[in-house]
Amino acid sequence: MGLAPIGCAPNYLGLYSSKNGECVVTINGMILEFSFAGRDMDSELNEELVDANIIFSDAFEDSMDIIQNHDRYALRLGSPFVPSYLGQAGSIEEMILGVNYSSAGAGIIFSSGSELGQHISLAQQIGDDATSNLISSSVFYISIGSNVYIQYYLLNVSNDQSVYLPWSFNQFLAQTIKQEIKNLYNAKVRKVVVMGLAPIGWAPDYLGIYSSKNGECLVTINDMILEFNFAVRYMVSELNEVLVDASIIFCDAFEGSMDIIQNHDRYGFNVTDEACCGLGEYKGWIMCVSPEMACNNASSHIWWDQFHPTSAVNRILADNVWSSLHTPSGTQ
Structure with a gap:
């Protein structure tokens, strides 16, 4: 997943004294650059890794x-x-209809969001x-x-x-x-x-x-x-x-x-x-x-x-x- 437009987040609207709730373009510009780099990386890996199917999804959505x-x-x-x-007990019956691995604060690196308490890092969210x-x-x-x-x-x-x-x-x-x-x-x-x-x-x-x-x-x-x-x-x-x-x-x-x-x-x-x-x-x-x-x-x-x-x-x-x-x- 690419990143969401956090330049529109209320925190930044306040910090940067946004007028009329307009997004902070400089921050969103960084996020877009990250997404472009992620898309390019995805294409490169699909060419190099045999039988791999890696999908990039743009979170400006x-x-x-x-x-x-x-x-x-x-x-x-x-x-x-x-x-x-994190809320289910681990039985197959509970998981068979779907599991939401979304985890607040989790990031690409393991330590991202650690100060917010328990979370599931990117590496932990990916299965084999x-x-x-x-x-x-x-x-x-x-x-x-x-x-x-x-x-x-x-x-x-x-x-x-x-x-x-x-x-x-x-x-x-x-x-x-x-x-x-x-x-x-x-x-x-x-x-x-x-x-x-x-x-x-x-x-x-x-x-x-x-x-x-x-x-x-x-x-x-x-x-x-x-x-x-x-x-x-x-x-x-x-x-x-x-x-x-x-x-x-x-x-x-x-x-x-x-x-x-x-x-x-x-x-x-x-x-x-x-x-x-x-x-x-x-x-x-x-x-x-x-x-x-x-x-x-x-x-x-x-x-x-x-x-x-x-x-x-x-x-x-x-x-x-x-x-x-x-x-x-x-x-x-």
Whole structure:
């Protein structure tokens, strides 16, 4: 895994007196350089190590969406919440449906995070045995991409907008995801769900930054997301034709989100543009940093904070995804 954009962490926003909750670009620039080096290292190792399949995943991604949704999908499959490795008793029965090795404070070197108490280092998190049968019968859920726009392309961190027009950038992203899915396939993965991106042009952060009138969305941003989803949907169709025994499904999160926004009364949402937790115009200028900032009834809001929907919205999206309501024909 690459590193997350810690330049957006509340600690640094405070230390560097961030204006309007803007990320600390210098720190994120370091993280991006680390990620580029990690990607290059991954490519070199795959060329040198015979029969190795090393996958690099860029953590400038929509981590919050994964956090808010992955357990809900586990429940739909009849599985309990995925237990933490340190919290389970060690029986096969407890571990067979999944184990979460994520460990707060752990880093690449063994001593990273040691001052925070017990943790699982990178070396301890990596296992030796491959369970091909279990992998091939599991469903892999991929929800990734929003932060590539939010924290990278739209901020023009590395001047990418002068190198890639939106369409070219989306094609680059789709091809990158395509290669990662092929890597999963080579690792015996056969069932994959790929989520498209939601209409972040409606996000409170952008409504405030671009001084939206009456909560109208940023069409230019939403158009980029639509192009990305189109490219990924087409890519999924291609993979289903060439990867034998693979079942790759594309779910249109844009369509699902727009259905909720446009029919908010039917779904029980009274506030469509203002975040439940935040400060500033549309409560999207300053991120949610404490529970005291939150509204009294989050379930009446579509947006929880600057960019993330509320649990009520995620619950509806999860139900709709499970029922294939927003799964285009030809991608399932």
